[in-house]
Amino acid sequence: MVHRRALGPDRRRTVSELTSEAREWLERTGYTVGDPALWQAALTHGSMGEKRDYERLEFLGDRVLGLAIADWLFERSEAPEGKLSQRLNALVSRAMCAEIARGIDLAPHIRISKQASSDGGRDSDNILGDVMESLLGAHFLEHGFGPTRDLVHQLWRPALESGAGKSKHPKSALQEWAAGNQRKPPEYEVVDRSGPDHAAKFTVRVKVHKVGEAQATAGSKGEAEKAAAKTFMEKYG
Template sequence: MSGGMVPDTRAWLESTGFTVKDEALWQVALTHGSMGEKRDYERLEFLGDRVLGLAIAQWLYDQSEAPEGKLAQRLNAIVSREMCAKVARGIGLASHIRISKQAHADGGRDSDNILGDVVESLLGAQFVENGFKDARDLVHVLFRPALESGAGISKHPKSALQEWAAGNRRKPPEYEVVERSGPDHSMTFTVEVTVLNVGSAQGTASSKSEAEREAARAFMEKFG
């Protein structure tokens, strides 16, 4: 691995709430694959995704008597790529990501996918070095605005559309990716949703699932 951690980055991590011991681990957690180094953030992101999911699931279970379906609906909204990217922007993560000049020029530092992945990789590093309790406590701090905002309480647009179609005796909505654009690390997807004999609508976002959600929302605004 080239060089050590930039002092400003360590100071930023610690002021944000992360507990840094092994700088090399945190360097990996901030390293995008475009750097071409032996290790990047992907393995820590895999781990951090599970840490985040469990921390939020436990919080929701403790704070609410809602049934499983409602808990799952809120969990999915709070741990979504969009929400993770929002947290990343809120803590000023972008400037600390180690990313190639080309990927940066292609908009990588503002990609929801990359920002969300690095938030999860940092939570993975927090878990590895400091255990689940410290990682969970930090999740509660970083995601408190999402937890307290009621994210996920309203019905997901795809669920709303599915129920609308069933209630109107229509065939289930069908989703199709009609366009992909941009580099691999910063893709944009356009999805079209169609309900037979009713019509169609499109949505565009940085992930297929978000584009499907936008398409469903657009459909409901148009036909619902």
């Protein structure tokens, strides 16, 4: 077992106890909970103003996830380095981490301030993705790389087996198309947000200077950007 390292002292207030509901959800999802304070920190957004939040754990979990996926792709594929990198980038992307988070119903268990939640934080790709990585960081600290790699395999298997990353992400494809046609980089803008926090809808417009624009609506900013880029390429590409 890898011993938990300190998250670092600061002057914010002490974190509260991990609830039984959160612990049950974590263990049902596949995590093995040891020190409750560590896991509470992994679920805590900085807006709570508590002594520990997920930022340091997210830093660690990001690296653990990248190594676990890279190892998996290397073992399962004879693809050249460029194709492996393309798939790795897709599988560890913020959008993919957020998609996995939604699939395991992470959002209700994030500890986030009322204001940040009202601003859409509980459905933010950035926050959902960061918490997914922080949970992997916590698992790594308590159980080491092997069990955490197995957990990544469990959670990411549907994405890997669906072929995620075999074709280019629409935003990457649009970025390369713009560069290849000597155009300025695409510009994305949220033009509308509607619905309650738990079922928000984002409408995003993407523009390429002196070419045109397209827009799309989805349940997260990241997915709306992806859909808008896809629509743009279908229209102008």
